[in-house]
Amino acid sequence: MNPLQRLFDGRLPRLVMFDLDGTLMDSVPDLAAAVDKMLQQLGREPAGVQRVRDWVGNGAPVLVRRALAGQLEHSAIAQAEADNALRLFMAAYGGGHALTCVYSGVLPVLDWMKAQDIKLAVITNKPEQFVAPLLQEKGLGGFFDWIVGGDTLPQQKPDPAGLLYVMAQAGIDVSESLFVGDSRNDVRAARAAGVRCVALTYGYNHGQPIAEECPDLVLDDLRQLLAG
Numbered sequence: 001m002n003p004l005q006r007l008f009d010g011r012l013p014r015l016v017m018f019d020l021d022g023t024l025m026d027s028v029p030d031l032a033a034a035v036d037k038m039l040q041q042l043g044r045e046p047a048g049v050q051r052v053r054d055w056v057g058n059g060a061p062v063l064v065r066r067a068l069a070g071q072l073e074h075s076a077i078a079q080a081e082a083d084n085a086l087r088l089f090m091a092a093y094g095g096g097h098a099l100t101c102v103y104s105g106v107l108p109v110l111d112w113m114k115a116q117d118i119k120l121a122v123i124t125n126k127p128e129q130f131v132a133p134l135l136q137e138k139g140l141g142g143f144f145d146w147i148v149g150g151d152t153l154p155q156q157k158p159d160p161a162g163l164l165y166v167m168a169q170a171g172i173d174v175s176e177s178l179f180v181g182d183s184r185n186d187v188r189a190a191r192a193a194g195v196r197c198v199a200l201t202y203g204y205n206h207g208q209p210i211a212e213e214c215p216d217l218v219l220d221d222l223r224q225l226l227a228g
């Protein structure tokens, strides 16, 4: 029995929902490049990949606010300033994703799940307009039956709305569904939806170890889900 079956009492889930940034793809290099282009257009110093890595996870509007604040806490940033910066960021990020890579371990696991007839979905806080083209460009276009972006619904993770929406569309119960993510927003969304959650250590969790959120399983590589 592999760890995935062990999580489901010897069976397999019928639906697996994935986070995108930090779970399927290492997208921070392109996100950081777009943040830095935006900051430079505003006459500011670049932030750099290391700091942007800790700011990713709550969608583009919050990422931009954090970049303007130079820290996670961004409540002091005025909305008009954030709106203007967000326009610059969206244009810069739309310019290309050449630095973004699919993590090793992702493709064989998606292939295996597809072969088991498991339904697959992406639920990300990344703006929806970027998601399908990015999956396509990186060779993951054919896998997912549902895609929910950060602006697809009124709520985004850690709210469970995206997960509840996909499970309703699929007609699959929480007991037969799994969420796979890298950040506290993912673990909390899964918990709130009542769905089992696997978390990956290689992604972005605001600089904190993801094990602190107590997901059902913590993995360093997605292939460990099917090992043994």
Ligand SMILES: O=C(O)COP(=O)(O)O
Pocket (backbone or CB within 6 Å): 019, 020, 021, 022, 056, 057, 058, 059, 060, 063, 123, 124, 125, 126, 127, 157, 183
């Ligand atoms: O765009 C973000 O902030 C993070 O996106 P994610 O939900 O795919 O990790």
Ligand SMILES: [Mg+2]
Pocket (backbone or CB within 6 Å): 019, 020, 021, 022, 023, 057, 181, 182, 183, 203, 204
């Ligand atoms: Mg993520």
